[in-house]
Amino acid sequence: MKRCAALVLATALAIESALADPVELSAFRDLPRPAPSIQITYGEAPSQKIDVFLPDGPGPHPVAVLIHGGCWSTATAGREQLRHLGPELTRHGIAVWSIGYRRANEAGGGYPGTYQDVRTALDRLSAEAPAHRLDLSRVVLVGHSAGGHLALWAVSRGSLPLENPLQGRLRFEPRAVISLGGVGDLATFVRFVPVLCGPGIVEQLAPNDRLAEVSPATLAPSVGSVIMVSGVLDRLVPPWVGHDYVRALRGKPGVVPRLVNVPDAGHFDLVTPSAPAWQEILGLVAAVLEKR
Template sequence: MLGKMRGTLLAAAAAGAVGGTAAAPLTLQDYLALSGPAPTRHVAYGAAPSQFAELFVPAGAGPFPLAVVIHGGCWTSEFGGITQMRNLAGALAAQGVAVWNVEYRRYDEDGGGYPGMYHDVASALDRLRALAGEHRLDLARVVLLGHSAGGHLAQWAAARARLPRSSPLFAADPLPVPVVISLGGLADLRHEQALIKSSCERDMAQLAGVASAARPDIFSDTSPAELLPSGVHTVLIHGEHDAVSPPRVGHDYARRARAAGDSAEVLLLPGGGHYDEVAATSPSWPLVEAQVRKALGLPAR
């Protein structure tokens, strides 16, 4: 979202207007302008300003399948996130899918980074057990949906059962999630350090902490690729023209997951960039929506 993101995507915007005959991929500015309906409920899971999530409950009696949405933003508070994700949350809620839209402390917020950012995502996910009965949420039908940096956190959250007991992030009974959908995710922290640096200007210490005698490998409990096999099916979706997290990233991760014994697939969005997959009005959205419905066992539309 910084150097490479601004340069590449603004150049694409100059090539043609979104919605035209040959629409360019959505730009960062298009993404930041996204919005959606207000949530049904705002739920704090901690005392910090960023420790909350938004619950979208569809009309009807339920029980409702659930999509847990984790926004991106290069792990920094500089960019939007939860507000923009209301766009797809509203679209999914209109189809009878409940949405848990998660906010969390980024690396540049007090208590964020390692381990706070990870604790936040885990706490938000596990809080669903306390909300399921009241709001008729079907926790047997859950999909994790993460965009960009949120793809990393969604894939990490889905693999929490594999965390080493020695990790400060270990939890004995994490909420199980059978499918995770990564939208332009950056999940392999060890092997994508150069890309994360060029795309987001992030150093690994900001995302994964620093090594110590008790924790010599900072990727052992922060990088989903190090937690394979997770027993989770992973769908890696990338825009054809995504320069922040290009399709190569998804293919590399899928190969590594399959080699470890997990199931993984890659879906390419023709004409899409890094933001099209989270805009419910984009040409890419029906392909993303179809994967969400499939993961939740809902019929195709």
């Protein structure tokens, strides 16, 4: 009888766990966020800074470049919103280079400022790597939500025409780019942006005829490994968004896209350490950065 009762309880707990609600925005906002080891300034705007978290030990350390989301808008926090992931990664020996950028509705942001900021912050990683014992042969770009769009764009801008002001390749070769609930095919998603992010964001992010320059799906990534991670229960950026981007990559040489759909996960589970989804994300990052 006791064994039967224990089995019933264990089954009930398993069902309860499986049916747990996704992490809500309010819970994500309330997470404690420690200060970074170092802050690097690359422009005059408060958002033009980079949070650096360094692991213990002499290095050289593998690097996770984090690009925050938030609807490309000043209505949400900037790079500060991902500070809680710094200790999560450094305790596994991974350095964190978490970039801030001027948002679409911020002075100097939008097109081309937001994209120029991402480019500059990534170029600084190449310049600063020796001083902070960072291993540029083991780098992964990880973008969440709007940051997923910017991460995918950053590894694809090299395929822009030479005369384009945003054209250029990264000064290092990431092993992979991981998009967490991010937007790769901006052209198919753009109609949802006003509903999710408010009016005016699209016009500033991709004005007039500039959409093809800033939608990763119209470009060719310079990294072979592209991982599109979606929470199955994501109501903001559903799994079909990742699928659309992977479909757009088909036929482009040298690219191996991968879809990862995480069960029972919403938009913020992918960047919340207490959520089971985070362990899967951490595993993906660690696998990409393994020594070869």
